[in-house]
Amino acid sequence: MKFQVGGRSLNVTSLDKVLYPAAGTTKADVMHYYLSVADVMIPQIARRPVTRKRWPDGVEGESFFRKDLEESAPEWVTVGEIEHAESVNRYPLVDASPTLAWLAQVAALELHTPQWRFTPDGSRANPDRMVLDLDPGPGVSLAQTAEVALWCREILDGMGMDAVPVTSGSKGIHLYAALDGSYDSDTVSEVAKALARGLEEDHPERVTSVMRKRERGGKVFVDFSQNKASKTTVAPYSLRGRQRPMVAAPRTWEEIEDPALAHLGLDEVLARVGDGLDPIAALGAPARDKLATYRSMRDARKTPEPIPGVVPAAREGAPIFVIQEHHARRVHWDVRIERDGVLVSWAVPKGPPDDPAVTRLAVQTEDHPIEYATFEGSIPKGQYGAGEMAIWDTGTVDIEKWREGEEVIAVFHGRGTPRRYALIHTGGKNWLMKLMARQPAPSLAPMLAVAGSPADLTLGEKDGVRYAYEMKWDGYRIIAEVAAGTVTLRSRNGKDFTHLFPHAGELAEVLGGGAADGVLDGELVALDDRGRPDFSLLRAEDTGSAGTELRYMLFDALEIGGRSLMGKAYVERRQALEALTETEHVAIPPRFSGSYEAAEKASRALGLEGVMAKREDSPYLPGERSKAWLKLKTELHQEVVVVGVRTGKRAVSSLLVAVPDDAGELRYAGRVGTGFTAAQLDEIEGKLRRVERAEPAVEVPGPDAADAWWVEPRYVAEVKLAGRTRGGSVRQASWRGWRPDKEPDEVRWLEWAR
Numbered sequence: 001m002k003f004q005v006g007g008r009s010l011n012v013t014s015l016d017k018v019l020y021p022a023a024g025t026t027k028a029d030v031m032h033y034y035l036s037v038a039d040v041m042i043p044q045i046a047r048r049p050v051t052r053k054r055w056p057d058g059v060e061g062e063s064f065f066r067k068d069l070e071e072s073a074p075e076w077v078t079v080g081e082i083e084h085a086e087s088v089n090r091y092p093l094v095d096a097s098p099t100l101a102w103l104a105q106v107a108a109l110e111l112h113t114p115q116w117r118f119t120p121d122g123s124r125a126n127p128d129r130m131v132l133d134l135d136p137g138p139g140v141s142l143a144q145t146a147e148v149a150l151w152c153r154e155i156l157d158g159m160g161m162d163a164v165p166v167t168s169g170s171k172g173i174h175l176y177a178a179l180d181g182s183y184d185s186d187t188v189s190e191v192a193k194a195l196a197r198g199l200e201e202d203h204p205e206r207v208t209s210v211m212r213k214r215e216r217g218g219k220v221f222v223d224f225s226q227n228k229a230s231k232t233t234v235a236p237y238s239l240r241g242r243q244r245p246m247v248a249a250p251r252t253w254e255e256i257e258d259p260a261l262a263h264l265g266l267d268e269v270l271a272r273v274g275d276g277l278d279p280i281a282a283l284g285a286p287a288r289d290k291l292a293t294y295r296s297m298r299d300a301r302k303t304p305e306p307i308p309g310v311v312p313a314a315r316e317g318a319p320i321f322v323i324q325e326h327h328a329r330r331v332h333w334d335v336r337i338e339r340d341g342v343l344v345s346w347a348v349p350k351g352p353p354d355d356p357a358v359t360r361l362a363v364q365t366e367d368h369p370i371e372y373a374t375f376e377g378s379i380p381k382g383q384y385g386a387g388e389m390a391i392w393d394t395g396t397v398d399i400e401k402w403r404e405g406e407e408v409i410a411v412f413h414g415r416g417t418p419r420r421y422a423l424i425h426t427g428g429k430n431w432l433m434k435l436m437a438r439q440p441a442p443s444l445a446p447m448l449a450v451a452g453s454p455a456d457l458t459l460g461e462k463d464g465v466r467y468a469y470e471m472k473w474d475g476y477r478i479i480a481e482v483a484a485g486t487v488t489l490r491s492r493n494g495k496d497f498t499h500l501f502p503h504a505g506e507l508a509e510v511l512g513g514g515a516a517d518g519v520l521d522g523e524l525v526a527l528d529d530r531g532r533p534d535f536s537l538l539r540a541e542d543t544g545s546a547g548t549e550l551r552y553m554l555f556d557a558l559e560i561g562g563r564s565l566m567g568k569a570y571v572e573r574r575q576a577l578e579a580l581t582e583t584e585h586v587a588i589p590p591r592f593s594g595s596y597e598a599a600e601k602a603s604r605a606l607g608l609e610g611v612m613a614k615r616e617d618s619p620y621l622p623g624e625r626s627k628a629w630l631k632l633k634t635e636l637h638q639e640v641v642v643v644g645v646r647t648g649k650r651a652v653s654s655l656l657v658a659v660p661d662d663a664g665e666l667r668y669a670g671r672v673g674t675g676f677t678a679a680q681l682d683e684i685e686g687k688l689r690r691v692e693r694a695e696p697a698v699e700v701p702g703p704d705a706a707d708a709w710w711v712e713p714r715y716v717a718e719v720k721l722a723g724r725t726r727g728g729s730v731r732q733a734s735w736r737g738w739r740p741d742k743e744p745d746e747v748r749w750l751e752w753a754r
Contacts, residue, residue, distance in 0.1 A: 005035065008076055008098035012105050019058040019107060022243045025266065030239065031104035033266050036529065037273050038097040041237035043284025043678035047117035049080050049091030051232050052108035059109070059241050066108070067091060074102060080118045093118065109239045112232035116185065117285070124229070125181060127188050129283055130161075131233050132175040132196070133168075133223035137208075137216030142167070142263070146256045148199070148207060148220040149173045153253065155195055160707070162648040164280045165256050166236050167263050169246035172220075173256070174233060178283050178648050185229035192224035236280050239266065250280035252674050254722075254732045274528055275720070276535075276675045277734055282653040284678030290342045293366040297384045305379065306371035319690065321397040321412050322373040323352060328387035335362065335433070337397055337410060340686035342367040346423065346431060353435045362423060362433040401499045409436070409496075444479050444558065445623035446492050446521055449612060451750050452630030457596050457613055465615055468570065469592040469599035472610040472631055473553045474533040475525035476500070476741055480507050480552070483517050489524070491741035500524060500538075501550055503585035510580050511560065520577075521556035521620075532607040535718070535737050552586045555612075558620055566620040573620065596632070603634060610634045635720060638730065640669060641744045642715050643697050644708045645688055652676075652685045656708060657717070657730065658698045659749055666744075668698045670729030672719050675736065687715065687738075716742040724749070 003012040015028040034041070052066045069079055069090040078093040094100060094111070103111065115127040132152055136145045149165055152175055156163045161177040168174055179188065196209035199222055208219045215221075226233045240246045245266040255261060264272075291308070300307045319338040326334050326347075333351040336343035346362040353360045373394060379386045395414035402408050408423040420436040457467060478497055481488045487504040489497045498504055501524055511518045526537035527549040537548050557577040558566050565573045574591060582588050592599040599611045610633035618628035643666070644656035654673035658666045676684070691712040696705065698713075716739040722732040 003101065005098045005101045008074070008096075010074060010098060010101055010105065012101075017058070019055060019109065020243070020245045021058060021060055023245055023265075025245045027104065027107065029266070030107075030109065030245070031101055033239065033245070033270060034100040034104050035097055036270055037237045038100055039677055039679070040273055040278045040281065041100070041235070042094055042096070044236045044280060045094050045111065045113050046285040047080070047093055047095070048113035048235075049082060049118070050094055050103075050235075051091070051112040052103060052106075053110035053112065053241060054106060054108045055241055056107050058107075059243065063241055065112075070106060072106075074098075077102065080122065082124075109241050111235045111238045113235045114229060114232050115188070115227055116229060126179075126184050127227065127229075128179050128181050130177045130179055130188050130192055131226050132192060133226055133233065134173045134175065135216075135221040135223055136172050137213075137219050137221060139218045140220055142171075142173075142261055143259055144206075145171075145173050145220050146261050148203075148222070149175060149256055150253075151199060151203065151207075152195070152222070155199065162282075162653055164283060165251045165253065166280065167249050167251055167261070168234065169238075169240040169248045169263050170234075170242065174236075174248070176236070176280065176283055185227060189224060189227040192227045196222035196224045237269070250278065252277075252279050252732065274530070274532075274534065275734070276677075276736060278677055279674045281676040281678050281681055282648050284681070290340070290367050291369055294368055297366065299383070303379055303383045304377050305375060306369055308369045308371055318396040319399060320370075320373055320395065321410070321414070322394040323392045323414075324375075325390045325392040326385065326387060327389075328379075328385050333392060334365070334389075336368055336373065337399070337408070338370065338373075338690070339399075339402070340683070341370065341689060343370060343372055346433070348433055352419075352421065352433060356435050358435070360433045362431040364429045364431060400496055403499045407499065444481075444490075444519060445494075446477055446479055447556075447621050447623070447629065448492075448625040449629035449631040450625055450627050452613065452627075452632055454596055454632065456627075456630055457632075460615075466617070467596070467613045467630075468574070468616050469594075469596060470555055470612040470614065471589055471599075471603055471606065471608050472612050472633065473523035473525050473589075474535045474609050475523045475538060475553075478522055478524045478552065479558075480504075480520045480522065480554075482508050482511050482519075493741055493743055495740060497524070497741075501552060501585075503550065503552075503583075506583040506586045507552070509583050510554070510586050512581075516561040517559075518557070518561065519559040520554050521558060522552050522554040524550060524552050526550055530607075538737060550585060554580075554586060554588045556620060558622075566622065569617045569619065570614050571616045600632070600634065608634075609637065636723065637718055637720055637736065638724075638733075638750055639716055639718050639739055639742060639747045640672070640730070640733075641666060641713045641747055642688065642711060642717055643668070643713050644700065644705075644710045645685075646671065646673075646704070647707045647709065651709075652681045652688075655684070655717070655735075656696075656700060656704060657719070657733075658713065660745065660747055662748070664745060666698050666713055667728065668700050668704075670725070670731075670733065671704060672717075672730065672733040672735055675720070675734035680735070680737075691715070713744055716740075716744055716747055 003010045017027045055063045067089045069092055077099055078095050079090045080093050082089050115129050117125050119125045134145050134148055153163050156177050163175045163177045166174040200207045200209045208215050208221050234248045236250050238248045246263050247269045249264040249269050321337050324334045326332055333348045335348055336345045345365045345368050347365055348360055348362045350360050376390050393414040398411040400409045406425050411418050411420045422434045422436050424432045477492045478489050485508050487507045491497050525533040528534040557573050603611050613630040615628040640657035642655050643658045645652050646654045654671045657669050659669045660666050688711045691714050693710050693712050696710045718736045718739050719733040720736055721730045725731050
């Protein structure tokens, strides 16, 4: 049968074949696993040659290693070549999810890769990581192996190298440390060997660096040999060919310290990835060079234009814009807006419009470096864009809406009165540029809840209070305003979030197809492949264009048909809300009028983060935080303010965060080092580089301040954590996502942490 994945067509057979009889895991299950972890696995194996260990008849049958590409491989599989002594082998390169699906089809359960990657020209790069394989000998437990891993970590920390542990899914633990590519495989292997020998000297009764198996009884063998260019290690997130579908699973150091540490299976890893936990994300493939096209079109020896290195220039402060008058073959104006470390650029033949009634053609060109914002002068004849370039206007820009490849709305603060422009994509490289006359209107602030507990409900019920219960949705709080069929979505602090929800027009249908205006309250959520809300899938910059499945969950009606309902009791507002019509992407979830226990059970069954308890007699109090609404979480979440970044191989390996105290003074609250995907790390770096500062905004302990760079305490994020330490720091914090709907001065430790 034909299977469509990632825009590719794949022939699949025998999906019901059982590959792990002890667990009943089928080929279809294996394929589902690899596709589900693709976003976190591919950054680890991208551009690395993949050696496959295949079990065509399942793990109880024969297995074999395969290096050279199968003759039956689809033509779209990317290939890398390695010259061996007697042959040239063509290895598959896993650069997209369809290749993972094909590997599952041929029962390649284990994927093994070296510590180096191919360069863009197909040559072999120096290794970008060092690996230590901690292999327990007879009589050595996983917990004892973990103790050796902690000793290794101390040594690597002393070398300035952050290590990430991976329980192998077989017996031992792998440790990966990022490298900058300055050293070849032989040098890295020698360093790993010296580390192993030194560890053996310090702990001769517990550690051996000798490969002979008879030397391993009661000891952990620190295998350094896998750093050789010709050697491979089972890849992070790879399945293992054991009796059950175990996984080479990246772990946090808190987990390694847990005496109950155990290897993880397929279902457990799927749940972790679904929760956004990716401890090895920082070792993923480097970000795409956004200036590659720009560089390819210019010769630094022949043009005075700035041609910086691969890494975009770090810049403090608000985003900037520049409009340059360009007397090239044809006179035009180049409009450039700062975005993610580069200047996104359009050529406007007739110049930016100065009349709202006029629309101008804008042709998108290649991204330019930030340094181009100050460029003026002559581009020599014969060079791309030859002619005179002069700055026509420049300044800062407020970006109100940025739907990647679709729409940009921004206010330019340059010379004269601020101007609000819209850029609308019409196809290919063509856009339209329009001056907008109407400025955004202020929005209604939502009513806010107080953190509570079941004990609060009991006390209320003793006083005769009746509660209704709703699910606590995991997304962005949104007020929807519908006027004359036009829908505007705003966050709790008034930002225009209409672009986040491509189906916003359905809200007019909810209110009667545009026949009635109204104001509604709800939560915008993103659904994972199991239909559960996943906060990590929401991104304020581009959710609307990312192909994410979205739902707007309505839970209150504030105004319908010009009639305000805010003074009415909750039950009356709910009756008015439930009389409206749901659409495909706008839902009115049910309320529970029974017990809290029943609502909590439903919340857990749906995989949600908690329950909202609302007094049935409560009016709607816009902008107020009221005890009439209680939020009861089944998972600990905390809002934090990002104040710094620790570096590793990437510019972001962990985030340093703070939380204001009761007086509003910002206090350091520890590190967040897990839960990121590689794509999120790239986005985080671009966002924070724009607000970099010289000194920390709060006092940070010396060990955490090492290798850190600092940012303005401007951005709020949400983390999942195990609790709060006595010293006032987050414990085992995992990234969940940005909170663009919150301001730093709104953040406080929640009640559970006090």
